[in-house]
Amino acid sequence: MYQDLVKKAFIGLYPDREFTHTARISYSAKFHDYNANVKFTRSSLHFNLSSKWRAVSEEIQIGLLQNLLNRVFRTKIRTQYIELYYLFLKNIEIAAPKLHNDQYLEIIFNKLNEKYFFGLLEKPNLKWHNARNRLGSYAFGSDTISISRKLLDGRHQLVEYVMYHEMLHKKLKFSGERHHTSEFRRLERKFDDAAGLEKELGRLVSNQSKRRIFQALFWE
Ligand SMILES: [Zn+2]
Numbered sequence: 431m432y433q434d435l436v437k438k439a440f441i442g443l444y445p446d447r448e449f450t451h452t453a454r455i456s457y458s459a460k461f462h463d464y465n466a467n468v469k470f471t472r473s474s475l476h477f478n479l480s481s482k483w484r485a486v487s488e489e490i491q492i493g494l495l496q497n498l499l500n501r502v503f504r505t506k507i508r509t510q511y512i513e514l515y516y517l518f519l520k521n522i523e524i525a526a527p528k529l530h531n532d533q534y535l536e537i538i539f540n541k542l543n544e545k546y547f548f549g550l551l552e553k554p555n556l557k558w559h560n561a562r563n564r565l566g567s568y569a570f571g572s573d574t575i576s577i578s579r580k581l582l583d584g585r586h587q588l589v590e591y592v593m594y595h596e597m598l599h600k601k602l603k604f605s606g607e608r609h610h611t612s613e614f615r616r617l618e619r620k621f622d623d624a625a626g627l628e629k630e631l632g633r634l635v636s637n638q639s640k641r642r643i644f645q646a647l648f649w650e
Contacts, residue, residue, distance in 0.1 A: 467498075479491075
C-alpha cells in the first residue's frame with residue numbers, strides 16, 4: 431500500500447516518467463510534530479513520516495510526498511495535492527499552541543520584525559537550545575524558532591543574525607521548496623554586516639555534516 435502511495439505521488443508529479451524506484455514509508459514517533467524526511471539513492475526512496483501523519487488523509491500525504499519528491503528530483507512542480515498540503519500546514523501553524531516565550535529572544539524578534547519584515551511576521555514560539563552544532567532552527571509543526579545558547583559566547587549580533595535567518599525560513603516556507611535558495615541568500619545578505627557575521631559563525635561552529643536527507647518541516 432505504501433509503495434502505491436509513493437507511486438501515485440510520483441506519477442502525479444511526473445506523468446511522463448517511469449517509476450522504477452523501490453519505495454518505503456515508515457511512520458515514527460521520533461519526529462517533531464508533522465515533520466518528515468526522505469532518504470534516497472538512485473533506485474530507492476525511503477520516506478520517514480512522523481506518526482501524526484497516520485491520521486491524515488491520503489490526499490494530503492500525497493502532497494507531502496510530492497513536496498519531498500520535488501526536492502529529491504530538483505523540480506518545482508505544484509499540484510493540487512501540494513496546495514492541499516500547504517493549506518493543511520497553514521492550519522496547523524495557526525493552531526500550534528504558543529508555549530515558549532523567552533523575553534530576550536522576544537525583544538530581538540520584535541526588533542528584527544520591524545526592521546526587516548515591516549512587522550508582518552507573526553510571533554512564533556521562541557526558545558533556546560543547547561545543541562552545539564545547530565545554531566538555530568525553525569520547526570514548522572510547532573511554529574518554533576530555537577536558538578543555540580552557544581551564540582551567547584560571541585557578540586550579541588550573532589544571536590540577531592541567526593534569529594533573522596530562522597525568521598526568513600518562517601517567512602519563505604511556502605515559496606521555496608529548497609533549503610537555502612538564491613532568493614533566501616539574497617535576503618540573508620540584507621542583514622547589516624552579514625558577511626562579517628557569517629565569518630564569525632564559521633569560527634564558532636565548524637564541520638557541520640552534510641547529509642543527503644531532506645527534512646520537510648524542519649529548517650536549520
Ligand atoms: Zn537555514
